[in-house]
Amino acid sequence: MNDEFLREDGRTYNTLRNMKLEVGVLNNADGSAYIECGNNKIIVGIYGPRELYSKKHSKPDAAVLRCKYNMAPFSVTERKRPGPDRRSTEISKLISEAIMPSIFLEKYPRASIDISIEVLEAEGGTRCLGIIGASLALADAEIPMKDLISACAVGKVDDHIVLDLNEKEDKEGQADMPVAIMPRTREITFLQMDGHLTGQEFDEALQLAFDGCEFIYQLQQQCLYNKYKGAK
Amino acid sequence: MVNILSQICEENIIDLLNQEKRIDERSFDDYRDITINTDYITKAEGSAMVSIGATTAVAGVKASLTTPFSNSPDEGIIITNxxxxxxxxxxxEYGPPNKFAVEISRVVDRTIREAPVIDFKDLSIVDDSTCWKLHIDIYILDFDGNIMDTACLAAVCALLTTKLPRVTTVNGEVNVDYDNMVSLPVKNRSVLCSIAKLYGQLLVDPSAVEESLMDTSISIAFREDGSICAMQKCGLDVLTIEEVKKSINIAFNKSRELFSILDKIK
Known part of the structure; x- marks a missing residue:
């Protein structure tokens, strides 16, 4: 049944939007990544590991991971006031928790690793793209990790379970579930859901999310390979 | 802002300056490569990504309808951030704009407002009650000196490519036609050119290392007819009258180059 269903933008239930991944895009940052997916444009910069200015917040046995997700005022239809709000604060917290299990933070006691995710244009799915970009930028910063983190959203639109919701599907759909995983161990590091799903639909959606994440994982690896294939 | 520069790098720069050379082999009045990518943000009414060397800025214009200020009831509003x-x-660091960011916003704002790049009266829809408010937000993505010129060029390019929905008023009722986008009428284009004073020498488009050693700088904005529309000296050191006059001359010549780059957009 799902195979014949065409979405409003012409995609089938399991197609991602066109995705462009790039690493090493910034001059000063220790690691950086740029993502375009549909009309989404996201740039991620990493500084660190570096000495943590505030000793009060440093840990004697591990680095502190600090993550900021921020949307540009011109990234959305109605101008967004600059500065943090409740949504970006929550997303920042969740992204840092999604990334943390993959990093060997214990290698850098008393240090901090700062991740900034800047959304230049948003069209649905920015938190997942933020996670994908953050993980790529960490790899670009040569920070030791167990695995890359891959992420994508699934949801329910017109009673169909679909992959990678765009802005309209996100707003008008029946359910939205962003998922991030460590593909090698197939462990989930980030999971949110809102809307309406039955138990069976959830199982189907999660399977689709895993398939999507694994595909994106290959794109992430390819992106790093393209950048560093000549490196020693 | 703390900039750490090695002694040997500093000495190298000074040695080269004495031989009338710069560390990146530019001459004193050369800009680095300038790239402009307009209509970069689909959701903004106007946008541009501009790089001068490795310094990159994105400017986006967002328009909304609002009530005009009571002291200018027949004009629209422009806010630069x-x-x-x-x-x-x-x-x-994260946080609200610090004094450096505010200074950049205000210099860019004056460059646009005083030219004026667009006639503020064109932004008025119904006097005393409805006008366009344009938010010009400038995002500095990557830094290698001379944010001022990069930010200003990005803001001007974003304005030059801004399209607003056509607005009609019937019996005092305002109708916005989002299917019918029209370009903003441009009145006077303007560009900003910054000159840094370093060990007595005047340099165009300072890079980050040059800025970390510079004594002071002066930014001069020109209209297309060659008249000056805004100026700002920033930095701790002094400028002599001769240095200011010489800076204006250099900046004027460079402004011609910047206008010819602006001609290529659209």
């Missing part, structure tokens, strides 16, 4: 993003440099 600059954010120095934490990804751009290890010395930039």
């Amino acid at each position: 600059t954010e120095l993003l934490a990804i751009a440099s290890r010395n930039f």
